[in-house]
Amino acid sequence: MAALTSSLATVRRLVVKIGSALLVDRETGLRVDWLQSLAADVARLRARGTQVILVSSGSIALGRGVLALPQGGLPLEQSQAAAAVGQIRLARAYEEVLAPHGIVTGQILVTLEDSTDRRRYLNSRATMETMLSLGVVPIVNENDTVATDEIRYGDNDRLAAQVAVTVGADALVLLSDVDGFYSGNPHIDPTARRFETVERITPEIEAMAGEGVSGLSKGGMITKLMAAKVATEAGCTMAITLGSPLNPLSELENGANATWFLAQTDPHAARKRWIAAMKPKGELRVDAGAARALTEGKSLLPAGIVGVQGRFGRGDPVAILSSEGCRLGLGLTRYTAEEARALTGRKSADIEAILGYKGRAALIHRDDMVL
Numbered sequence: 150m151a152a153l154t155s156s157l158a159t160v161r162r163l164v165v166k167i168g169s170a171l172l173v174d175r176e177t178g179l180r181v182d183w184l185q186s187l188a189a190d191v192a193r194l195r196a197r198g199t200q201v202i203l204v205s206s207g208s209i210a211l212g213r214g215v216l217a218l219p220q221g222g223l224p225l226e227q228s229q230a231a232a233a234v235g236q237i238r239l240a241r242a243y244e245e246v247l248a249p250h251g252i253v254t255g256q257i258l259v260t261l262e263d264s265t266d267r268r269r270y271l272n273s274r275a276t277m278e279t280m281l282s283l284g285v286v287p288i289v290n291e292n293d294t295v296a297t298d299e300i301r302y303g304d305n306d307r308l309a310a311q312v313a314v315t316v317g318a319d320a321l322v323l324l325s326d327v328d329g330f331y332s333g334n335p336h337i338d339p340t341a342r343r344f345e346t347v348e349r350i351t352p353e354i355e356a357m358a359g360e361g362v363s364g365l366s367k368g369g370m371i372t373k374l375m376a377a378k379v380a381t382e383a384g385c386t387m388a389i390t391l392g393s394p395l396n397p398l399s400e401l402e403n404g405a406n407a408t409w410f411l412a413q414t415d416p417h418a419a420r421k422r423w424i425a426a427m428k429p430k431g432e433l434r435v436d437a438g439a440a441r442a443l444t445e446g447k448s449l450l451p452a453g454i455v456g457v458q459g460r461f462g463r464g465d466p467v468a469i470l471s472s473e474g475c476r477l478g479l480g481l482t483r484y485t486a487e488e489a490r491a492l493t494g495r496k497s498a499d500i501e502a503i504l505g506y507k508g509r510a511a512l513i514h515r516d517d518m519v520l
Contacts, residue, residue, distance in 0.1 A: 157402050162281070162318045163194065164385075166204045166309035166376075170326050171392045172239075173210040175220075179238070183395060185246050190398035191286060192250035200281045202316060203243070204289045204309040211235035236290060243288045255285045258292035259308070268464035271481065271517070274315050275509070281316070310376035314383040317416040317516075321380045322401065323373055324392025329408035330370065332357050347410045350378050377410040383423075384416035425519045427466035429479055431459025431486055433512070434470045440477055443469070443520060448511035449480065451492035451500070461486045469513070469520075480518035483509045 157163070167187070174180055191201050209228055212218075212235030218227055240256040247254050257280075259273055280287050291308050306323060313321040333341035347354060358370040373389055380387045390407035394400050401407055414422075435443070439453020455472055462485050469478045482489065489512060491503050497510040 157320060157398075158197070160199050160319045162200045162202075162316060162320075164202045164204060164309055164313040164316070164318045164321045165191075165398065166305060166321070166323045167206060168305070168323075168325060168392065169206040169210040171324055171397075172205070172207040173214070175214075178214050179211065179242055181242075181246075183393075184242060186395035187397065188243075188246035188250060188252075190396050191247065192252060194398065195252065195286075202277065202281070202287045202289060202312060202318070204305055204312055205239060205243070206290075206305045208232045208235035208239050208290055211238050239290065240288060243286075247286060253283075253285045254288055255280050257287050257289045259289060259312075260292050268462060270315065271464045271483065277312075277316050306372040306376040307379065310379040310385075310387070313380050313385045313387075314416075314419075317420060318385050319416065321376070321385050321387040322398065323376065323387065323389045324397050325373070325389050326391070326393070327370075327389070328391035328406035329389050330354075330357075330373070330410075334370075343406060344408045347377070347408060349413070350374060350381070350410070381410050381413050382419065384412045384414045384419040386410065386412045420516070421519050424466065424479060424481065424517065427479065429459075429468040430465045431457070431461040431467045431482075432470055433457055433467055433482070433489065434472055434474070435477070436472055440471050443477060443518070446515055448515045449513040449518070450497055450510065451489075451495050451512050452497070454489065454493045454512065457486055457489045457493060459486060467513075469518070478518055478520035480513035482513055483517075484512055 171183065172180060191203070194201055209223075209231045212231030212233065213223070215234050215238070216231055218231060223231065236256075236258070240254070244254050257273070257276065277287050289308070289312055291305055309321060309323065312318075327335065329343040329345075330347065331341040331343050335341045335343070355374060358374050377387045387410040388401065388407045390397065390401050390405055394405070397405075433449070433454055434456035435449065435453045436455050439449060442453065443449060449469065459467070461467055461482060463483060464481055466479055467482050468476055469480055470476055484492065488504060488508075492500060492512065495503060500508045500510070
């Protein structure tokens with residue numbers, strides 16, 4: 150595994166998932182010393198150019214302690230109340246440990262459904278991209294306070310994978326209460342062996358997955374495999390490693406036990422395939438200058454649009470055609486059909502005056518386009 154762990158040093162964008170049991174001690178509350186060590190790891194990674202996003206559990210566990218709620222399962226309403234109380238403390242805790250390193254944090258509350266709704270997906274992606282470009286470390290948490298369904302086991306494992314896909318991360322690390330993926334449950338099966346590397350998730354691998362035994366964390370190994378499938382198919386390498394030691398990311402780079410699930414492609418190619426498979430809901434015709442700019446890797450600006458057809462919303466796929474009707478590509482639009490018609494042929498500087506709000510300069514960003 151030395152070659153793979155050392156490759157973390159070259160990761161451009163890293164998502165780290167932190168489980169509740171790592172953050173919260175049932176008797177003493179927040180594990181401040183551990184969180185401070187994680188902050189030092191994040192600062193070290195950022196100093197060498199790696200962008201870091203943290204997907205953190207812990208709001209319910211923190212809020213439960215503050216509200217003196219009993220151990221064990223909670224009614225949905227009590228879980229939501231605990232999350233509301235805990236989220237404030239969780240965000241403040243991250244802010245306090247990262248600020249001494251000169252790092253600004255920002256909280257993002259999302260749901261798994263945000264990744265399936267294209268409009269909300271684009272909003273989340275744009276927000277996180279902007280935060281990262283400004284040097285902010287996003288702290289992402291499942292928005293348990295407004296859940297309309299029972300808060301599910303392993304939501305944050307799957308959420309972390311979706312976040313990694315959304316931002317095009319190179320690697321995802323799940324800091325867990327186990328040091329990797331085993332052929333059986335190592336807590337009850339002494340013959341269970343840990344996998345160093347999983348090149349592909351097969352039915353045999355899936356059959357080996359068992360459930361976690363932690364009293365605080367909600368994710369079992371099945372959900373971690375689900376996360377690995379989502380991440381690796383989108384071009385993101387994923388690791389499961391023991392998170393409880395201080396400086397867990399440094400430990401991982403120094404050769405700590407882990408299981409690495411290998412990416413099946415690269416993030417850019419996976420995203421392009423995802424877009425290319427969509428059925429367009431409308432068409433945008435562009436002039437010769439815009440068509441030439443697209444071939445040079447530029448985004449599609451309103452000034453280059455000469456015609457709009459169809460009914461589509463923000464985030465929907467639309468075909469990009471030349472002025473003669475030849476198909477040039479497909480992309481996810483940042484404006485509705487009505488807005489696109491209003492912006493046709495206009496400069497990006499005029500968007501606010503036309504629409505009444507300060508929109509995005511590009512109608513379709515180059516990262517959301519396949520030619």
